[in-house]
Amino acid sequence: xxHRILFKDWHLIGKSVMKKAVMAMIIGAALLTxxxxxxxxxSEDAQTNVISSTAExxxxxxxxxxxxxxNITGLDLAELENLTGEYEYLSDYxxxxxxxxxxxxxxxxxxxxxxxxxxxxxxxxxxxxIENNRIYVKYPExxxxxxxxxxxxxVLEYSTDEINVYYGEAGFEEAQFLYQxxxxxxxxxxxxxxxxxxxxxxxxxxxxxxxxxxxxxxQIQIDLFRLWGFYDDAGKITEEGxxxxxxxxxxxxxxxxIKLEEDIAVVTIYGQEWLDxxxxxxxxxxxxxxxxxxxxxxxNQQESNMQDTAxxxxxxxxxxxxxxxxxGLADAVDSEDSASTFSVSDxxxxxxxxxxxxxGEKVDLDNDGENELIINGPYGGIYLDARDDxxxxxxxxxxxxxxxxxxYYNGAVWIMYSNRSSAGFEFYHMEKFEGADxxxxxMNFGEEFDPNNAExxxxxxxxxxxxxxxxxxxxxxxIFAAEVNTTERKN
Numbered sequence: 001x002x003h004r005i006l007f008k009d010w011h012l013i014g015k016s017v018m019k020k021a022v023m024a025m026i027i028g029a030a031l032l033t034x035x036x037x038x039x040x041x042x043s044e045d046a047q048t049n050v051i052s053s054t055a056e057x058x059x060x061x062x063x064x065x066x067x068x069x070x071n072i073t074g075l076d077l078a079e080l081e082n083l084t085g086e087y088e089y090l091s092d093y094x095x096x097x098x099x100x101x102x103x104x105x106x107x108x109x110x111x112x113x114x115x116x117x118x119x120x121x122x123x124x125x126x127x128x129x130i131e132n133n134r135i136y137v138k139y140p141e142x143x144x145x146x147x148x149x150x151x152x153x154x155v156l157e158y159s160t161d162e163i164n165v166y167y168g169e170a171g172f173e174e175a176q177f178l179y180q181x182x183x184x185x186x187x188x189x190x191x192x193x194x195x196x197x198x199x200x201x202x203x204x205x206x207x208x209x210x211x212x213x214x215x216x217x218x219q220i221q222i223d224l225f226r227l228w229g230f231y232d233d234a235g236k237i238t239e240e241g242x243x244x245x246x247x248x249x250x251x252x253x254x255x256x257x258i259k260l261e262e263d264i265a266v267v268t269i270y271g272q273e274w275l276d277x278x279x280x281x282x283x284x285x286x287x288x289x290x291x292x293x294x295x296x297x298x299x300n301q302q303e304s305n306m307q308d309t310a311x312x313x314x315x316x317x318x319x320x321x322x323x324x325x326x327x328g329l330a331d332a333v334d335s336e337d338s339a340s341t342f343s344v345s346d347x348x349x350x351x352x353x354x355x356x357x358x359x360g361e362k363v364d365l366d367n368d369g370e371n372e373l374i375i376n377g378p379y380g381g382i383y384l385d386a387r388d389d390x391x392x393x394x395x396x397x398x399x400x401x402x403x404x405x406x407x408y409y410n411g412a413v414w415i416m417y418s419n420r421s422s423a424g425f426e427f428y429h430m431e432k433f434e435g436a437d438x439x440x441x442x443m444n445f446g447e448e449f450d451p452n453n454a455e456x457x458x459x460x461x462x463x464x465x466x467x468x469x470x471x472x473x474x475x476x477x478x479i480f481a482a483e484v485n486t487t488e489r490k491n
Contacts, residue, residue, distance in 0.1 A: 085184065087181035091114065091179070095114075120139045164180050194218065199286055202225055207222065220235045222283075226367075227278055228278070240257050244257070249273075254274055264287070267283045268283075322371070326359055328344050335396065359375065360374035360381065365385075365413050365415065373385075381404060385436040402418075404416075405484060405485050414430045416430045424458075425449070426447050427445075429443075430479075
């Protein structure tokens with residue numbers, strides 16, 4: 001359809017220009033023509049392109065109008081105001097542009113198939129009516145000296161950010177789809193690339209704030225959950241990224257860099273001192289806002305860091321105790337019988353059997369700022385905690401009805417036990433600790449299908465109360481997305 005319409009416009013334009021030249025040379029008569037874009041040869045021609053919207057195809061233009069159509073109401077003007085902007089579409093010449101702009105006489109609607117070719121230049125006087133999210137444009141393709149007019153009919157069907165354009169030769173009722181144009185989004189020039197607020201993947205809360213200063217430098221605040229806070233760092237843009245200097249846990253100056261991967265900020269902290277302290281040098285955060293909340297960070301962040309530094313000694317002692325268990329120098333106290341202990345040699349680490357164990361990671365599983373040791377193995381393995389100069393069994397999997405794992409939920413680590421042992425039945429129990437001997441919260445949820453009452457469907461529950469399917473799936477999506485499985489052996 002597009003090819004046919006473009007050929008028609010070219011044919012009319014070429015034919016009218018040629019006829020005008022020939023007639024002018026032969027009899028000096030004036031066949032005054034304008035192109036479909038209203039590109040008049042003189043000011044008189046320009047006025048003939050502004051016609052009454054009530055003119056019929058092939059009829060007289062009647063009285064010239066230079067203001068908006070009387071059929072357009074205040075509500076219509078509001079619709080046009082909302083639609084103002086530039087829309088892009090794919091044309092035979094590349095990227096076409098449909099523009100709706102406010103003018104002194106109302107609104108102009110123009111369609112450029114390319115920078116040098118346009119389909120029409122219309123204004124408010126060419127709008128027949130606006131109804132049902134459609135703008136009806138009756139546009140004069142040619143205006144002759146005897147006041148006869150050849151019209152084309154365009155329907156612009158609009159939504160929030162798109163306009164579908166239809167074209168008809170004889171009337172609106174036979175208009176056919178021409179193209180779809182999408183509104184061109186404006187790029188904000190007042191937003192800096194790095195500036196904004198970023199969330200931590202671990203706790204899904206703001207943990208990185210970047211603000212551009214008036215002198216072109218950046219103020220950076222980083223909160224590494226239960227590890228360290230960089231509360232007042234200065235940064236500047238270099239070829240490497242956003243480089244910054246900061247003060248480390250031991251009071252020495254440290255350096256780092258922030259690089260962007262679309263909306264993800266990758267923070268790298270350099271130096272062996274930081275690696276010795278944290279065990280990790282790279283952290284990732286995802287952008288949630290272009291506006292930083294520098295003032296929302298804790299005012300006592302520095303005091304918190306000082307406390308973290310004081311706690312480093314006790315954390316080292318904990319790690320030494322856990323390492324003693326790994327090396328066979330200390331036993332672990334059984335969680336169910338404090339008089340009973342077991343050693344690393346009891347775990348059959350070197351076996352290839354299904355029920356063998358392997359040494360896993362050290363992770364803070366009880367939210368006390370100190371790591372626990374994960375022993376990967378059958379049914380989720382065993383989690384060990386070190387306190388009071390001893391190693392204790394903190395949690396353990398107990399068969400298919402109590403498969404052990406852990407997850408991050410609502411800013412904390414939760415121990416989770418899963419029961420998927422029966423068809424049509426799933427049940428989960430979660431526990432949150434603040435210290436291995438201090439249980440602070442529990443949660444139970446699951447789904448159950450009763451084959452004896454199939455018509456009732458699946459029942460979803462949270463802490464004993466029935467909930468909807470949507471509520472259940474939303475809850476599960478948060479919990480299982482962050483779940484860490486510790487059943488698989490780590491070789």
